[in-house]
Amino acid sequence: xxxxxxxxxxxxxxxxxxxxxxxxxxxxxxxxxxxxxxxxxxxxxxxxxxxxxxxx
Amino acid sequence: xxxxxxxxxxxxxxxxxxxxxxxxxxxxxxxxxxxxxxxxxxxxxxxxxxxxxxxxxxxxxxxxxxxxxxxxxxxxxxxxxxxxxxxxxxxxxxxxxxxxxxxxxxxxxxxxxxxxxxxxxxxxxxxxxxxxxxxxxxxxxxxxxxxxxxxxxxxxxxxxxxxxxxxxxxxxxxxxxxxxxxxxxxxxxxxxxxxxxxxxxxxxxxxxxxxxxxxxxxxxxxxxxxxxxxxx
Numbered sequence: 001x002x003x004x005x006x007x008x009x010x011x012x013x014x015x016x017x018x019x020x021x022x023x024x025x026x027x028x029x030x031x032x033x034x035x036x037x038x039x040x041x042x043x044x045x046x047x048x049x050x051x052x053x054x055x056x
Numbered sequence: 057x058x059x060x061x062x063x064x065x066x067x068x069x070x071x072x073x074x075x076x077x078x079x080x081x082x083x084x085x086x087x088x089x090x091x092x093x094x095x096x097x098x099x100x101x102x103x104x105x106x107x108x109x110x111x112x113x114x115x116x117x118x119x120x121x122x123x124x125x126x127x128x129x130x131x132x133x134x135x136x137x138x139x140x141x142x143x144x145x146x147x148x149x150x151x152x153x154x155x156x157x158x159x160x161x162x163x164x165x166x167x168x169x170x171x172x173x174x175x176x177x178x179x180x181x182x183x184x185x186x187x188x189x190x191x192x193x194x195x196x197x198x199x200x201x202x203x204x205x206x207x208x209x210x211x212x213x214x215x216x217x218x219x220x221x222x223x224x225x226x227x228x229x230x231x232x233x234x235x236x237x238x239x240x241x242x243x244x245x246x247x248x249x250x251x252x253x254x255x256x257x258x259x260x261x262x263x264x265x266x267x268x269x270x271x272x273x274x275x276x277x278x279x280x281x282x283x284x285x286x287x288x
Binding site: 010011012013014015017018020021022024025028029032033036039040043044046047050051053054 | 088089090091092093094095096097098101102105141144147148151152155156158159261265268269272275276278279282283285286
């Protein structure tokens with residue numbers, strides 16, 4: 001078993017690292033897009049509140 | 057807030073379609089690299105993310121210059137937006153690089169010139185975001201941000217050329233590798249097509265996100281102005 005690993009032919013078994021890499025890429029991009037949505041929603045709420053204060 | 061422009065909606069759709077195609081090309085179109093195996097597929101988006109990171113910092117520096125010349129707040133918002141997006145992608149670049157390095161270099165991290173300069177670049181722009189928050193006066197904050205974005209940009213060519221100027225194990229895509237470079241490979245035509253399409257896709261993602269972030273920045277500016285009026 002050990003010898004067969006040393007003498008392995010063909011590409012290295014690195015699929016797990018590839019999946020981890022793409023999980024990071026899509027995960028970070030998704031978090032950033034969500035943060036844009038959340039910040040936009042909060043700012044719109046702030047504007048509504050400030051307009052109420054100004055009128056009141 | 058202004059209603060969302062039709063062109064931005066079209067750009068959103070085009071961005072998603074291109075990202076799906078690029079992902080399909082990475083996993084289904086590009087062949088598996090003969091030595092490294094599947095982890096080499098990280099390369100396509102790793103380099104594209106690095107490109108967008110540097111592009112963001114370049115746009116921030118240009119917007120900083122224009123702000124200092126014109127004094128228009130829109131350019132400060134554009135500069136800040138570009139830095140923020142640049143940070144996100146530079147972070148993706150560094151983390152995916154570490155993931156690729158683990159099976160190829162047998163370590164998650166090494167203080168190689170390329171990795172070190174990329175980390176310094178990331179920290180310089182992280183400091184930009186933190187320091188901006190500490191300045192209350194909007195004009196002073198904008199002037200500081202513009203000067204910082206211009207001076208901070210020096211770290212970008214240093215990072216880009218570090219793998220070409222210094223002794224490094226980090227492979228390069230454009231130009232010749234250093235003798236000690238580990239993990240370099242020859243791109244087949246299918247790999248090259250996938251790589252070029254990934255670069256194009258990430259450039260479009262950058263434009264799309266920048267547009268959204270600038271709109272958000274303008275909204276934040278409006279809130280800040282309203283708060284000053286209410287308090288005054």
